[in-house]
Amino acid sequence: MLLKLDWTKVLVGEEDWPFLLEIGVRTFAMYVIILIGLRLLGKRGVGQLSVFELVVIISLGSAAGDPMFYKEVGMLVPVVIFTIVVGSYRLTTYLTAKSSDFDALIEGKATYLIREGEFSIGNFSKEGLAYDEFFSELRQYSISHLGQVETAIIETSGNISVYFYPDENVRYGLPILPELFDQATVKITKAGIYACTFCGNVENLEPSDVCSCKRCNRESWIKAIDSRRVK
Secondary structure, three states, X not given: OOOOOOHHHHHHOOOOOHHHHHHHHHHHHHHHHHHHHHHHHOOOOHHHOOHHHHHHHHHHHHHHHHHHHOOOOOOHHHHHHHHHHHHHHHHXXXXXXXXXXXXXXXXXXXXXXXXXXXXXXXXXHHHOOOHHXXXXXXXXXXXXXXXXXXXXEEOOOOOEEEEEOOHHHOOOEOEOOHHHHOOOEOOEOOOEEEEEOOXXXXXXXXXXXXXXXXXXXXXXXXEOEOOOOOO
């Protein structure tokens, strides 16, 4: 015996067909409200949004969802929520403009990740950023080793700003290309210039079974390179 399906329930659930029209009206109304809410937030793109601003947008999206599908949720509910969220955002931006301490609390501060071709170890660990992820960001700037980088800063938006050494000042640095970074070793078999894989410190090393970094005391090394950046 073939299973008989109630296609009305399959397609519209427990509601009747006219409710689909109501959903259409509700969805369009919420779309307009969301556009107004985002317009009030300002003109910054998603990539420029702070953590707080992303929370605001997620809150707006959550508030808009239920009124689209549930008839028991009235349309004034999201309007009230939107008004409170946007008002709170406006108040917060006002306070951050008036108080640097409040701004640091809400937005955070820009953090140095690289100084003079080496990792700022303490800052790097605070950001919870994996090396692979960070190296991937740097390679977008055509960077092949840290000796090309004078300073790298992670902004409050999460974007990374990079300042380069002039070509004539490029120094030996830690390679960040995958095939080179994977050649990390503890045992130094040939004298040369090596970079610590943990902190980026560069040293002249003699052959040795184990050699500790003078900066971080780690023992993993890669042959340093001093090539100029391909622009």
